[in-house]
Amino acid sequence: MFYRTIGSGALAVIALTALTAESCATGNTVNQPSTPAPSNSSAPAAVAAAAHVGATLTLNGASGEKLQVTLVRMVDPAPAANQFSAPPAGMREVATELRFKNIGTIAYSESLLTDVTVLDAASHSYSVDISGATSAGPGFPSDLVNLAAGESADGLIELQVPTATPVTEVKLSVSLFGGDRGEWLVP
Secondary structure, three states: OOOOOOOHHHHHHHHHHHHHHHHHOOOOEEOOOOEOOOOOOOOOOOOOOOOEOOOEEEEEOOOOOEEEEEEEEEEOOOOEOOOOOOOOOOEEEEEEEEEEEEOOOOOEEEEOOOOEEEEEOOOOEEEEOOOOOEOOOOEOOOOEEEEOOOOEEEEEEEEEEEOOOOEEEEEEEEEOOEEEEEEEEOO
16 A cells, blocks of 8 residues: 655645635624614614614625625525425525625625525524525526626525524625625524
8 A cells, every 4th residue: 555645844835725715715794784674662772783684784895895785584484486496305495685785886796606694593504505496586687696886686595494493694705705794683
C-alpha cells in the first residue's frame, strides 16, 4: 500500500484557504426592522423588536448592493399546485413571500436557491424546494432575482419541512459570498 503524507506547509495552505473562504462568507446579521411590522398597540417599544412577518429589513450586499426586503407572509402549509409538486409522506410545503426592492445604485442579481432557508426551534435548517410549486400565489419567474436600481420583485418561495415541525425563523442571505443576512421570527 502507498500512503502519502502532507507536510506542515500544505496544512498551513489548507488552513489559510479555509479561513479565507469563511471570511468571504461573513456579513452582518440584520434582524431589526427598518420599517416595523404592523402593530395593534400604540405604546412605544422600550427595546427594538426583532423582525417578524410584515417587517422590512435594509440589507447590504458584498459588492455594494442595497436592498429593502420584506417578509410579506408565510403560507403554512402551502397547497401544492398539482400532484407532481406534492411533498412526500411525512413532509409539507411552506412558502415565504418575499418582496425585494433595490434601493441602491447598482444592479442586484442573486439566486434564491441558496439564499433562503427556514429554521425550526432546534435550529435545523430547511432549504428551497426546487421542485415545489404552490397554488397560494405567484412565485418568482426563475430562481434568480435580477433588479436594476429602483426596481422591485415579489414572489413566493417554497421550502419543504417535516409535517410536525413548526417553522420559527426565516433567513435570507443577500449574497452567497458575503453581505448581510436578514432574519425574521415566525409567527
